[in-house]
Amino acid sequence: MLNLGYWILNDVTWYKTNPMPNFLGTRFTNATETLLWCSKGENYKKYTFNHKLMKQYNDGKQMTSVWNIGLCIGNERIKGADGKKAHSTQKPEELLKRVILSTTKQGHVVLDPFFGTGTTGAVAKKLGRKFIGIEREKNYIQVAKTRIESINTLLPESNWLETLKEEQPKVPFVNLVRKNIIGIGELLYTRKRYNKKAEVLSDGNLHCEEHIGSIHRIGAIIQQTLSCNGWKFWYIFKNNQPLLLDDLRMQYVKGEYQI
Secondary structure: OOOOOOOEEEEEEEHHHHOOOOOOOOOOOOEEEEEEEOOOOOOOOOOOOHHHHHHHHHHOOOOOOOEEEEEHHHHHHHHHHHHOOOOOOOOOOHHHHHHHHHHHHOOEEEEEEEOOOHHHHHHHHHHOOOEEOOOHOOOOOOOHHHHHHOOOOOOHHEEEEEEEEOOOOOOHHHHHHOOOOOOOOOOOOOOOOOOEEEEEEEOOOOOOEEEEEHHHHHHHHOOOOOOOOHHOOOOOEEEEEEEEEEHHHHHHOOOOOOO
């Protein structure tokens, strides 16, 4: 996947709570499968992840990359006219429910190039998503069509929406310098774990050791990350007390700051 240019965001482990035993006793019972969640590239940031929605789905706790889900059994298992399994590896709907709910929004299109008996399409329809399924086995295609056409109700989660991040006011850092809210030559500080300080320049850039750049760029360099929200990274001392730049920005926006 990496050689093809994709970037692995997570490798999710599906832990099967009721795995099929190894009847020959020649090896361990296979109880897991791996799902790779990838973006189009290392710097591609436009993928969907419904973080808060999945916390709601997981009783308020952040969902981990280990999913405890049983194999498809009972009434969910589709059988043919002969009473045998219609598909040997039919996936449980709960597995696809987590995949689709976490990484798509209502109206999005889900592609499954190995459609089988249509679990992806069935769950997509129940969650208010569209789907495209590709399958070469005629028997599976007919089972999938019958299965999906019989669905006439949506799951409650189909109406769940990801809580949008609160939009931050657009304030150039240099505005605070021009208004003399932050003085030229004044020092900004990081948290103790980084133990860095930077001098504010007249153009709104920072000078930190051998680096010169914006509050965001210098913050990223210090953390050795691709990006940084400098407003939430740097502190300034006002009235001998540390004040997060983001709090100073909000004071400026509301007209509450004091020089």
